[in-house]
Amino acid sequence: MTHHPDLQLSAYLDGSLPAEENRALEAHLQTCPECTGHLAELRAVAGLLARLPDRAPRRSLLPRRLPAWLVPARWASSLAAASFAVLFAASLVRAVPFAAPTSGAPAPGAELAPAAATATVDAKDRTEQGALQAVSPTPQATGVFAGPSPTPRATGVARREMTDGAGSVADRAERTMESVPAWLWLLAALASGGVAIGLHRTMRRLRA
Amino acid sequence: MAAFEPLARLYERGLYSHACRLLGDESQAEDAVQDALLLAYRGRAMFRGGSFKSWVFRILTNRCLDLLRDAKRHATVPLDPPSDEEGEELEAQWADRSPDVETVVAGNALLAAVETALTLVPAEQRAAVLLRDIQGFDYEEIARITNTEIGTVKSRIHRGRLVVRNYLVQKGWRAGNPPGERGVGEGG
Numbered sequence: 227m228t229h230h231p232d233l234q235l236s237a238y239l240d241g242s243l244p245a246e247e248n249r250a251l252e253a254h255l256q257t258c259p260e261c262t263g264h265l266a267e268l269r270a271v272a273g274l275l276a277r278l279p280d281r282a283p284r285r286s287l288l289p290r291r292l293p294a295w296l297v298p299a300r301w302a303s304s305l306a307a308a309s310f311a312v313l314f315a316a317s318l319v320r321a322v323p324f325a326a327p328t329s330g331a332p333a334p335g336a337e338l339a340p341a342a343a344t345a346t347v348d349a350k351d352r353t354e355q356g357a358l359q360a361v362s363p364t365p366q367a368t369g370v371f372a373g374p375s376p377t378p379r380a381t382g383v384a385r386r387e388m389t390d391g392a393g394s395v396a397d398r399a400e401r402t403m404e405s406v407p408a409w410l411w412l413l414a415a416l417a418s419g420g421v422a423i424g425l426h427r428t429m430r431r432l433r434a
Numbered sequence: 435m436a437a438f439e440p441l442a443r444l445y446e447r448g449l450y451s452h453a454c455r456l457l458g459d460e461s462q463a464e465d466a467v468q469d470a471l472l473l474a475y476r477g478r479a480m481f482r483g484g485s486f487k488s489w490v491f492r493i494l495t496n497r498c499l500d501l502l503r504d505a506k507r508h509a510t511v512p513l514d515p516p517s518d519e520e521g522e523e524l525e526a527q528w529a530d531r532s533p534d535v536e537t538v539v540a541g542n543a544l545l546a547a548v549e550t551a552l553t554l555v556p557a558e559q560r561a562a563v564l565l566r567d568i569q570g571f572d573y574e575e576i577a578r579i580t581n582t583e584i585g586t587v588k589s590r591i592h593r594g595r596l597v598v599r600n601y602l603v604q605k606g607w608r609a610g611n612p613p614g615e616r617g618v619g620e621g622g
């Protein structure tokens with residue numbers, strides 16, 4: 227009875243038989259039409275399998291990576307939301323004990339501290355004259371520093387000059403607070419808070 | 435990630451097709467590929483050169499086979515209709531290779547029949563056949579990917595191809611007759 231080496235046919239087809247077995251199988255194939263037929267069928271099947279097309283996934287399957295800007299953007303928007311919320315709260319606190327300032331009316335601070343109000347007015351003057359004073363001090367300013375007994379106004383100016391930059395920033399912040407209505411701070415806080423929440427959700431979705 | 439992403443993108447479709455044919459379910463295949471790529475990305479520091487394709491297919495194939503084993507453990511109906519023993523019976527049907535119905539299945543219909551035939555191949559044989567005939571791995575690579583001996587790989591590939599052949603023959607296919615058919619190593 228002839229032995230048909232069926233199990234070796236696929237390995238022969240793929241060139242994975244050891245040399246000796248390969249030679250023996252080739253010798254057998256020359257004399258066995260049945261195995262030659264099997265080999266032709268296996269070759270055809272392997273060819274059909276090789277022709278199967280790739281399938282496309284419905285979505286990207288790559289590991290998701292957070293965009294580099296996302297984390298700092300979320301922190302920045304959160305910080306902005308918190309800052310605007312604080313400004314809104316501060317505006318409310320300022321508005322409660324005093325009547326809301328109207329255009330042309332003196333600033334609330336002026337009622338309590340005339341010297342400070344003078345300083346504010348003076349700071350305004352200085353702002354208008356800004357660059358000029360920085361380059362060459364006006365005679366008025368020189369006189370203030372040189373005078374033996376400064377007037378209240380001059381005292382305010384001197385105090386402002388001594389506190390220098392920090393005072394100017396505080397003044398500017400104070401004026402900004404007065405000029406911007408409270409609801410605008412609230413609006414800014416809500417907007418930046420919304421952005422922060424949106425970015426947070428995006429990060430969670432990408433990490434899921 | 436810079437080197438990983440282009441490689442992962444290059445093999446994404448092949449991996450998905452492999453998982454689809456192994457698992458027989460698109461959603462499961464997507465999840466399996468995503469898991470495999472994530473595992474590969476996290477373990478990229480442990481990748482010591484060699485073939486990235488072989489490495490990532492190894493992760494995916496093992497993942498899919500694990501899923502199939504889990505499903506089989508919990509299923510009431512066997513997922514692999516013909517077992518290895520049944521494969522031997524199919525092998526014994528060599529003599530019966532002249533079908534009664536002379537239906538020539540051509541073009542896409544023939545490839546669709548091949549896809550159907552693949553679903554009848556037991557999972558481990560199917561993995562070996564897919565890795566060999568579709569992904570083009572050699573026997574040694576397949577043995578490494580599937581953690582088996584080369585002898586086992588030879589046997590699985592042969593038996594898997596026989597199951598496909600027998601199904602096609604039942605559907606009226608005869609080697610050499612269908613249009614567009616070509617043998618291994620004959621181009622493309």
